[in-house]
Every structure is written in C-alpha cells, then in structure tokens.
C-alpha cells in the first residue's frame with residue numbers, strides 16, 4: 001500500500017513544514033537550517049516514533065540531486081531538526097520532505113516545502129554601499145536608479161538588498177514586495193539586515209531598470225552612534241539566471257552606472273517627526289527603463305561609494321513589517337475652518353492613507369495624537385519632541401491617495417490641517433503597521449471587562465512590534481527596553497508567534513554586550529536612552545531565550561549563548577556587597593504616583609517604597625534559577641548544581657537582609673515587597689502563608705487595588721493565583737477605579753497605558769504613553785490561570801503541557817486557544833447545571849497533565865466517549881482512549897492525556 005493511501009486510512013497528515021520557523025523562506029544565510037512539521041490526526045494519543053527528512057537541490061548544477069537523507073531516525077522530535085547533509089551552497093533553492101511514523105505503526109509523508117539560500121557568508125557580497133553624497137545629509141530622501149539590458153529568456157532573478165535606514169525597491173516601475181519600513185532596525189555598527197526578493201516576473205528581455213528610494217529610518221535616533229555625514233545608503237545585487245545557463249549580476253559598485261538624485265518628492269522625513277511629501281516633485285518614470293535623465297526635471301548624478309555602516313550583513317530572517325490591517329475612522333469632527341479631526345476609535349501604530357484634492361501647492365498636514373483636548377483638537381503633549389506630522393503638498397488636479405513611506409506613528413486621532421473640504425470616512429484608511437508576525441492566541445470569557453483588557457493588551461503588543469519589541473509607538477522613544485520585557489515577554493509569546501522576531505532581538509541584545517565584562521544595556525539596540533550596564537531587573541536577557549525554548553522549541557540561543565548569559569549573571573553577582581546588590585535605577589518602575597519618588601516624568605517613576613536592593617538582588621536570584629533551568633535543558637549537570645547553590649546563597653542573603661520574621665513581611669511590607677519573594681519562592685516555607693496573608697490584607701486595605709509597579713504587578717497576580725486566591729485576583733481584574741486596568745477602560749482606553757494614572761498633561765506628560773505593553777503583562781494570567789496552560793521544559797514547544805485551569809467565582813466560562821508549534825492547544829470550561837464542563841484539545845505528538853479542579857469527590861465523565869466514567873467514588877473508572885492515567889490530587893483529579901479532543905463533565 002502506498003504511503004499516501006495508508007495515511008488516508010489512518011487519518012495521519014504531516015503538514016505545516018517550516019524552515020527556521022518560516023514557511024518557504026527565500027534568502028536564508030544559516031548554513032544548517034532546522035526543520036519543523038506538524039502532525040494532524042483525528043485519532044487520540046498520536047505519538048511520533050520516527051521521522052525521515054530528505055532534502056534536494058532544486059537549482060543550479062546539482063538540480064534534482066538529494067543532498068540529505070536523515071534516514072529513519074527513532075525520535076519524537078518534530079521541532080528544530082537540524083540539516084545534516086552536504087554543505088549548502090549560496091543562492092540555491094532546495095526542497096525538503098518528511099516522512100513520519102507513529103506509535104500505532106501509521107506512516108505518512110508530507111508534501112514538499114522549499115527554501116532558498118542567499119549569501120551563506122557575508123564575504124560573498126560583491127556590491128558596495130552607495131549613497132548620494134553631496135546632499136544635505138538626511139533631509140531629502142534620495143532616489144537611485146540603474147538601467148541595464150537583458151538578452152534572452154529569464155529563468156530566475158533575485159534581488160538582495162539592504163538600504164539604510166529604510167528603502168523601497170522598484171523594478172521597471174513596479175514596487176517590489178509588500179514590506180514597509182524595511183529592513184528591521186539593528187545597531188548598524190554591529191549588523192545590517194538584507195532582504196531577498198524574487199523579481200523574475202518583473203524583468204523583461206530588453207531594457208530594464210531598478211530603482212531604490214532611501215529613507216533615514218533609524219539613522220536619526222542614533223545621533224551619537226553614527227558620524228553626522230552618515231546618510232541613507234544602499235547595497236544591492238540583482239542576479240539573473242537565463243534559461244540557457246548564462247548568469248548576470250547587476251550590483252551596486254563604483255564602476256557601474258548608478259544614478260542618484262535628491263530632487264524626489266520625499267522631503268523631510270524621520271521616524272519621530274513624520275514625512276513631508278511634495279507631489280509636485282514626483283519624477284515620472286524614475287524607476288523605469290528609457291528615462292530621459294536630462295529631461296526628467298531632476299538633477300541626476302553618479303552615486304558614490306561610501307564607508308559601510310560597520311556591521312556584518314545578514315539575511316533578514318524575521319517577518320518584515322507590513323500593513324497588516326486597515327481601519328476606517330469612526331468619526332470626523334470639524335475643529336476649525338481648515339481643520340478636522342479623525343477618530344479611528346482605536347489607538348494603534350501605523351499611518352493614515354488619505355484621498356486629497358486641491359489646488360497645486362496646497363499643504364495638508366496630518367498631526368497624529370493619542371488624545372484630544374476638550375475642544376476636540378489633538379493633544380500631543382505626551383509625544384515629547386516627536387512632531388508626528390505628515391504633510392502632503394498637492395500637485396493639483398484629480399483627487400489622489402497619499403501615505404507616508406519612511407515613518408510611522410502611534411495614534412487614535414489625526415488632526416488634518418490646511419484642508420477646507422470635508423473629508424468623508426471613505427477618503428481615509430488607518431493603516432495598521434507592524435512586523436507581520438502571526439497572532440496565535442485567543443482568550444474568551446463571559447466577563448466583558450476581562451475580554452476588553454485582553455483586547456487592549458493585544459492591540460498594545462501589536463503596536464509595539466516593529467522588527468523589535470518597542471516600549472511605545474508614538475513619542476520620541478520607541479526603544480526596546482529590556483526591563484519592560486522582563487514581564488512583558490510571557491504575555492507576548494502567547495499572543496503572537498515571535499520565534500523569529502525574538503531570535504533577532506536577542507542578537508540585538510548580544511550586540512550591546514561587552515566582550516570582557518559581560519555587561520549589557522537597558523535597551524537594544526542601545527543608542528539613545530538606557531544605561532549600560534543595565535539595571536539588574538533586565539532578566540529578559542535570559543527570559544527571552546528561555547521563552548523561545550519553552551514556547552517555540554527554539555533552542556539555538558540557549559545552546560550558542562549559554563556562556564554569554566552566564567557572563568551577565570556573573571557580572572551581577574560581582575556587584576553584591578554583603579550579599580546584596582544595592583544598585584537600582586529602575587526597580588519596580590512606575591507604581592502609582594503615591595508610591596513613587598517625587599520628581600518630574602521619568603525621575604518620578606521609581607518606587608519610593610520598595611527597596612531597590614530587594615528588587616535587584618531578587619532578580620539576581622531569578623537569573624540564577626533561570627541559569628539552572630537552562631543548564632538543565634542543555635544537560636549541563638555541573639552547572640545546574642553550581643547555579644542552584646549560588647541561588648540558595650542569594651536567597652539566604654535576601655532573607656537575612658529584608659525578611660522580618662516577627663512581622664512576616666519583606667522590607668516595609670508593601671505589596672511589591674511581599675509579592676516578589678513569594679513569586680520567587682524564596683520565603684521560608686513555614687512563613688509563606690503569613691507573608692501571603694499580609695499581601696492579601698494590604699490589597700484588601702486598598703479596597704482591592706494594587707500599589708505595585710510594572711514588574712511586581714505581574715508577580716502579585718501570579719502569586720494570588722498560585723496561593724489559591726484567584727478570587728482576589730478577579731477583584732483586581734474587574735476593578736474599575738484607579739489604579740486598575742478597568743480604570744483605563746473606564747477612561748476610554750483602547751490600549752494599555754505606561755502608568756496607572758490617566759496622563760493628559762502636567763508633570764507626568766513625558767511619561768504619558770497610552771500604548772505601552774508593560775502593564776499588559778497581566779494578559780499572560782488569562783492563558784496561564786484561567787486556561788491553566790503551562791509548557792514544561794521536558795519537551796519544549798508544548799510537547800509536555802500542564803493544564804490546570806482555575807474556575808473562579810464570578811466567571812461562568814473561559815476559553816483559551818494557542819497555536820503551538822505542534823498544533824492547536826485549547827483549554828475551555830463552562831459551568832453547567834450539574835457542575836463544570838472542561839474541554840481540552842492537545843495537539844498530536846504532545847501530552848498533557850490536566851488537573852480538573854474541585855473534582856475530587858465527584859464523578860468525572862468523558863462526554864465524547866459516550867459519557868465514559870473516568871473517575872467515581874474516589875477511584876479511576878473505565879479505560880478511555882487517550883486517557884493514560886487518572887489519580888486524585890488535592891481537591892481535584894489529575895488526568896494524563898495523550899493528544900486529541902476531550903470533554904470532561906465534572907459533577908457536583
């Protein structure tokens with residue numbers, strides 16, 4: 001029987017083939033890419049027992065030849081199987097397939113997936129960086145063009161290009177690809193990313209032209225990092241393979257005819273400031289062949305080679321930034337004879353596409369803002385120096401659509417000035433712009449406020465993914481702060497597929513690390529704000545690779561950089577004086593103002609109550625524990641013992657200095673000071689209950705409000721769930737007065753704020769971002785406790801899953817879903833007349849340990865198997881397919897499940 005026929009019989013399907021987390025990537029530069037796949041089956045308890053991967057060369061001289069056959073490998077691995085064949089070659093297409101065998105003897109074969117290499121070594125680049133050197137640096141966006149002839153049938157053509165800060169690529173007048181704000185930002189002194197495009201269909205037998213528009217992008221926020229004469233520049237190679245075997249390369253080099261001009265339409269443009277586009281300066285046909293350069297209306301001259309930005313050129317292996325959605329405004333209000341304000345009803349990151357018409361030379365300005373004043377005009381006080389204004393100078397004639405190229409904004413409102421005609425809702429689109437990562441999580445329940453908070457968090461997280469995780473999308477900052485990520489990461493990896501984006505950002509962090517000292521910076525890239533050495537709270541340096549491992553089965557970072565992680569931890573350890581790290585500049589940042597030190601904006605965000613030494617040393621403890629976990633995942637037994645020993649020492653030092661056994665509290669006993677040690681698990685066991693009781697009492701005394709900053713807020717919520725007081729957590733989550741998430745919603749928030757306060761001006765305005773992910777860290781709580789999902793390190797990427805849902809008072813149902821690398825994982829419950837119904841979906845080749853709460857004395861039946869009795873009278877019932885083991889645990893029943901869909905009815 002053929003494999004296909006067999007698969008049809010058993011229902012086993014192998015699908016979802018990924019190469020280094022990407023479906024069919026074009027232009028990778030990893031010499032040993034890793035393969036992943038998913039299994040699909042209608043059966044329960046599907047377990048892969050063996051796989052066989054084969055890879056073929058698809059292009060070049062060896063086309064058709066097999067370059068790797070893993071052979072049948074007895075293994076359950078389906079994530080990150082590393083290529084082990086003959087060395088791959090650059091600029092070559094490959095295809096691969098996998099066959100899988102499962103425990104019941106079924107076999108299935110996947111369809112074929114492709115991947116293609118770019119330059120496997122940066123030395124293979126022949127192009128040079130070119131720029132338009134005589135321009136006033138970084139004002140007008142230069143255009144570059146080159147014409148060339150091709151003779152013969154074209155089989156395949158690729159462009160490899162990096163243009164800094166940003167570029168747009170055109171071939172024969174057509175815009176190539178749908179990425180925007182490309183490439184992703186890196187510290188160009190360390191690395192610059194290039195993209196690969198398939199342009200085969202765009203070239204013709206005859207005269208062709210390639211054009212590049214260049215923008216400042218992230219040059220501008222890097223004043224200290226780059227010499228002032230550094231300016232937009234491009235490196236590009238176009239490789240053409242003809243059907244008759246000839247090849248041709250058009251590259252940016254000093255000898256070729258690359259022309260450039262600064263007479264194009266994009267004038268002032270910057271990330272923070274916005275863009276001015278003078279449509280009267282458009283050059284018809286600038287990226288087409290046959291342009292009469294002299295008559296084009298622009299001054300063209302030869303592009304000049306310039307100093308490279310310094311970093312290594314690497315293939316961009318993360319999702320590009322794209323327009324991922326379009327919003328219509330919900331209202332337009334006139335605020336002056338030539339001013340109207342658009343309201344999108346949603347705070348988001350991106351820009352506005354607008355249809356305008358008017359007399360030649362009319363300047364229309366779009367000012368973006370998160371808030372409006374009472375008179376309806378935009379309130380931009382919290383943008384600091386960011387002008388966030390796009391301007392269009394109209395060419396006259398027909399109405400036309402305009403949108404910016406090299407900037408983006410964070411906003412809900414847009415004030416359109418200089419335009420007398422009424423804009424209709426049809427004339428405007430809100431372009432939602434972010435890294436095109438996949439949304440992978442959903443949360444639903446029957447409490448509208450909780451759902452609203454979740455939605456606001458997802459909008460906030462999505463507004464802050466632009467090649468790296470930024471802190472905010474609107475003001476003159478937009479930096480990736482590691483301290484925010486210490487709590488934000490867990491939320492983010494549930495809501496979006498971040499395997500590639502976080503892998504890239506982890507390299508950005510490594511770029512900040514001192515080779516000798518091991519120190520890293522607060523922000524990565526580190527160019528504008530943030531200290532180096534970073535504040536000890538930046539455990540995200542370890543958490544990001546750990547989350548990559550746990551959630552996505554991506555282990556290269558912990559494998560390759562274990563030593564780098566350890567060097568940072570060793571540095572922190574060296575800061576201890578009498579056991580304690582006193583240094584603390586950020587700490588439990590941005591608690592309610594009543595808890596914060598007095599001072600303007602940023603300086604008023606440090607906690608005046610929670611001891612910095614407790615927080616800093618606590619994070620050293622967390623790091624040491626993480627190092628032990630990472631070492632354990634890598635099988636480094638000696639390191640595990642060593643890190644555990646050091647963790648115990650740090651624990652004891654913290655308890656000696658900060659724990660008061662008489663009063664059962666840490667430091668001054670505020671919520672953060674008690675919640676953090678409970679979260680870390682360092683409270684002497686016999687004291688835990690009392691310290692926890694103190695935490696709960698304090699929350700009650702604040703009438704169910706938190707006094708925590710952005711780090712300890714997450715920890716307090718986790719601790720409440722872990723210690724059995726989800727009811728208190730629910731009161732905090734459904735709270736509608738200040739400070740709370742509900743208060744933000746009451747104030748009309750559609751995203752999460754930077755501070756608990758509703759900042760519309762005044763002394764806090766400089767810290768008044770309304771779209772800031774760190775307080776959104778709470779969203780992980782919904783997945784983790786209401787859904788009960790925890791991935792375990794034994795089989796990372798959700799191979800082994802703990803499912804322990806809580807069923808708190810006040811909720812009748814909750815449901816979470818997660819697209820894991822192995823397939824859909826679902827945990828849902830709803831109260832019924834006779835008890836609670838739990839639905840669990842475990843992806844194939846995974847297994848789950850499920851704790852059905854409060855089921856201990858009641859009956860549990862499995863509905864999908866005809867109400868088969870799983871548990872009754874304190875004993876397991878009949879065997880049920882997929883249910884491997886059942887036992888009592890506390891008040892609940894523990895059920896070990898193989899993959900599949902289950903529905904358990906718990907009576908009582």
Ligand code: BGC
Nearest residue numbers: 471472477481483484586589
């Ligand atoms: C950022 C925060 C960050 C803080 C640390 C702020 O400007 O927006 O997200 O945690 O600085 O100092």
